[in-house]
Amino acid sequence: MKLEFIKREVLKEKPADESKLGFGRIFSDYMLMMKYDEAKGGWYYAAIEPYENLSISPAALVFHYAQECFEGMKAYRTADGEVMMFRPWDNVHRMNISGERLCMAPIPEDFLLQSIYELIKVEKDWIPSSPGTSLYIRPTFIGIDPVIGVKAASQYLLYVILSPVGSYYASGLAPVSIYVENKYVRAVKGGTGYTKCGGNYAASLKAGEVAHERGYSQVLWLDGRENKYIDEVGAMNIMFKVNGEVITPELNGSILAGITRDSIIKLARSMGYKVTERRISMQEIADAAENGTLEEVWGTGTAAVVSPVGELIWEDKVIKVGDGGMGKLTLELYNKLTGIQYGREADEMGWTVKL
Numbered sequence: 001m002k003l004e005f006i007k008r009e010v011l012k013e014k015p016a017d018e019s020k021l022g023f024g025r026i027f028s029d030y031m032l033m034m035k036y037d038e039a040k041g042g043w044y045y046a047a048i049e050p051y052e053n054l055s056i057s058p059a060a061l062v063f064h065y066a067q068e069c070f071e072g073m074k075a076y077r078t079a080d081g082e083v084m085m086f087r088p089w090d091n092v093h094r095m096n097i098s099g100e101r102l103c104m105a106p107i108p109e110d111f112l113l114q115s116i117y118e119l120i121k122v123e124k125d126w127i128p129s130s131p132g133t134s135l136y137i138r139p140t141f142i143g144i145d146p147v148i149g150v151k152a153a154s155q156y157l158l159y160v161i162l163s164p165v166g167s168y169y170a171s172g173l174a175p176v177s178i179y180v181e182n183k184y185v186r187a188v189k190g191g192t193g194y195t196k197c198g199g200n201y202a203a204s205l206k207a208g209e210v211a212h213e214r215g216y217s218q219v220l221w222l223d224g225r226e227n228k229y230i231d232e233v234g235a236m237n238i239m240f241k242v243n244g245e246v247i248t249p250e251l252n253g254s255i256l257a258g259i260t261r262d263s264i265i266k267l268a269r270s271m272g273y274k275v276t277e278r279r280i281s282m283q284e285i286a287d288a289a290e291n292g293t294l295e296e297v298w299g300t301g302t303a304a305v306v307s308p309v310g311e312l313i314w315e316d317k318v319i320k321v322g323d324g325g326m327g328k329l330t331l332e333l334y335n336k337l338t339g340i341q342y343g344r345e346a347d348e349m350g351w352t353v354k355l
């Protein structure tokens with residue numbers, strides 16, 4: 001398969017004020033489009049095309065049975081104007097892991113990765129350069145057979161769109177307050193919790209609304225069976241520093257194997273910290289807060305990078321983290337990771353690629 005290029009006649013106006021980018025509201029001139037049809041022998045079309053609305057049947061499987069998964073990664077502008085990406089091969093691979101669970105067609109990972117590089121090169125002028133900004137990359141994979149009936153599709157679209165973004169949180173790096181959900185669940189053993197499928201997020205909206213009504217910005221999910229053990233936050237994995245040790249929920253099939261999570265575990269270990277991946281109960285965290293050993297809590301994710309947590313509310317108990325400010329290790333990890341992503345720090349782990 002060859003990657004085609006379809007030129008756009010008129011380019012869009014780029015955002016003039018990078019302080020007003022927000023998140024995921026502005027899209028660039030081009031997108032990558034790949035098409036699959038079993039009847040045509042598999043993947044048969046790949047092109048960098050003008051960004052525009054899709055035309056697919058209202059009967060398309062994705063609209064009814066949610067055969068869909070997606071990814072999220074970023075391209076960064078370094079101080080000397082170069083373009084970097086961070087572990088994009090891991091996102092492409094994770095998309096295949098999600099797709100496999102949803103019985104979707106296997107993705108040619110290297111072809112997709114190289115095609116994303118080409119798209120970013122074409123759209124490099126859309127990468128903002130102010131501190132904390134980046135170009136968010138959203139690969140999306142959908143089953144589109146125009147047939148009503150629950151089955152795996154035989155036709156797919158895989159497209160990648162680009163959005164220049166500012167910081168994920170309007171409040172910047174200020175500690176967030178988190179609502180521990182104990183009525184609704186996000187994932188159960190044997191379900192799709194470990195995938196990045198749209199259905200997981202649709203099912204999470206209800207709890208998000210309740211949390212917002214109560215003044216909390218994010219939901220912390222507990223396990224779907226006993227409502228006791230910590231899984232993850234809405235769009236982040238979660239880590240705790242208790243008595244000098246970093247602990248984080250193990251990959252148990254219910255949580256997303258975050259690429260930021262893995263990077264932070266490795267960075268913290270390289271800084272000499274003991275990091276343990278294991279089952280953690282909410283009671284254990286409440287006890288640690290009570291006895292003064294809950295030192296820091298932070299979330300990790302591509303969008304928010306490393307996000308300090310100032311307090312958790314669990315069954316009407318408010319759990320304060322440290323002094324409620326940004327923890328020392330949280331800040332160190334944030335600086336170290338963003339340093340690598342923006343090319344300010346040496347990349348000893350081989351995580352970045354310059355385009």
Ligand SMILES: Cc1ncc(COP(=O)(O)O)c(C=O)c1O
Pocket residue numbers: 072232233234235236237256257258259260261300301302303
């Ligand atoms: C549910 C969920 N958990 C964790 C993460 C963090 O994953 P990553 O670090 O790969 O962005 C995300 C965001 O992608 C997410 O949506």
